[in-house]
Amino acid sequence: MDHQKIKELISSYHDREVNDKDKQVLDEHLKKCSECRKEFEEMGKFEEVMGKMQFKKPQKEMWQVYWNTVYNRLERRIGWILLSIGGMILLFFGGYKVLEGIIQDSSTPLLLKIGILAVLGGVAVLLVSLLREQIFVHKRERYKEVEK
Amino acid sequence: MNKTGSKDVYKTRQNEMAEEAALQKDRIFHGKKVHIRVNEEVSEKELLEVVQKGDKEAYGVIVKRYMHSAYYVALGFVHNQQDALDVSQDAFIKAFRKIKMFDTSMPFFPWFYRLLRNLCIDYLKRKNRTRAIPLQDIQVIAVEKEDRELKETLWKGIEKLPFEQREVVILRYFQQLSYAEIAEFIGKPIGTVMSSLFYAKKKLKEIIGKYLGFE
Numbered sequence: 442m443d444h445q446k447i448k449e450l451i452s453s454y455h456d457r458e459v460n461d462k463d464k465q466v467l468d469e470h471l472k473k474c475s476e477c478r479k480e481f482e483e484m485g486k487f488e489e490v491m492g493k494m495q496f497k498k499p500q501k502e503m504w505q506v507y508w509n510t511v512y513n514r515l516e517r518r519i520g521w522i523l524l525s526i527g528g529m530i531l532l533f534f535g536g537y538k539v540l541e542g543i544i545q546d547s548s549t550p551l552l553l554k555i556g557i558l559a560v561l562g563g564v565a566v567l568l569v570s571l572l573r574e575q576i577f578v579h580k581r582e583r584y585k586e587v588e589k
Numbered sequence: 590m591n592k593t594g595s596k597d598v599y600k601t602r603q604n605e606m607a608e609e610a611a612l613q614k615d616r617i618f619h620g621k622k623v624h625i626r627v628n629e630e631v632s633e634k635e636l637l638e639v640v641q642k643g644d645k646e647a648y649g650v651i652v653k654r655y656m657h658s659a660y661y662v663a664l665g666f667v668h669n670q671q672d673a674l675d676v677s678q679d680a681f682i683k684a685f686r687k688i689k690m691f692d693t694s695m696p697f698f699p700w701f702y703r704l705l706r707n708l709c710i711d712y713l714k715r716k717n718r719t720r721a722i723p724l725q726d727i728q729v730i731a732v733e734k735e736d737r738e739l740k741e742t743l744w745k746g747i748e749k750l751p752f753e754q755r756e757v758v759i760l761r762y763f764q765q766l767s768y769a770e771i772a773e774f775i776g777k778p779i780g781t782v783m784s785s786l787f788y789a790k791k792k793l794k795e796i797i798g799k800y801l802g803f804e
Binding site: 449452503507512514515 | 645649652653656657660661664665670674678681682685739740743744761762763767768783784786787790791793794797798801803
């Protein structure tokens with residue numbers, strides 16, 4: 442077996458991922474190869490250092506509120522969806538009624554009718570756009586607040 | 590870090606799980622009785638089936654079970670505590686939304702991990718965060734000044750690894766997963782995991798070699 446393969450076995454050995462057969466091959470090779478013995482020892486030291494690496498633990502309070510935060514955000518999302526759906530229904534219904542009134546009123550000048558229709562159309566588009574942003578881009582917005 | 594004490598990420602927080610479970614009594618989720626008591630672990634499959642019906646309380650048990658692992662995985666990728674908290678919580682929210690697509694005969698965490706990993710990648714891309722992890726977020730059990738320098742050098746080395754290698758390093762050393770578990774998590778063969786880890790170690794060993802007296 443070549444040195445490259447043995448070095449991979451050394452890596453796996455320190456991870457306790459070597460089977461008995463490979464362990465025997467490794468042991469036999471190490472007896473007669475000083476280069477791989479050196480690699481074995483160095484890898485042992487490396488593993489010792491890596492074994493000491495650990496993340497700093499956050500405050501215990503973080504775990505206590507962790508689920509509550511997830512729960513609240515799940516609830517809030519449903520709230521946003523309901524609000525958006527309700528808002529859109531009201532908006533379209535109101536818009537329809539207003540339009541109906543304007544169109545049916547023969548005393549209203551045509552230019553005024555067009556102007557009002559344009560304003561209502563613009564408002565409707567903007568509101569729908571904003572609602573959609575709140576629902577679908579909410580997460581992205583939240584990250585912007587986090588960045589400092 | 591005791592590597593032998595925890596080979597399975599699903600079991601890494603069992604003590605905390607027992608404490609959390611101790612705070613709760615038997616509950617009825619959608620007409621199905623679910624026991625949540627000390628020394629009586631709730632079947633994950635049973636819980637997830639209830640979650641799939643939309644039960645948030647049952648999902649709370651799942652979140653509490655895996656929040657530690659999720660947070661530390663995210664911390665390994667996104668560099669600081671606040672971001673790790675946010676991204677891991679985002680992943681739980683996303684998982685809840687997609688839970689009906691989940692096969693309850695499979696373990697939850699590998700499936701969840703893939704959602705979390707993708708969110709971490711998206712997050713890094715979006716924010717273009719290439720800065721190194723703040724060292725205050727990493728702790729090495731060391732008292733010597735020299736060891737502190739070693740820690741800094743080692744972490745910078747981990748940060749510079751290609752994403753695939755960094756991922757296996759994080760899962761191996763910070764989640765204590767076996768090769769088979771890592772392979773399941775990242776959806777690649779064990780041989781690929783072994784190879785990625787070998788090359789990652791080789792690079793890191795070269796980087797910190799001078800501190801350990803390697804020639």
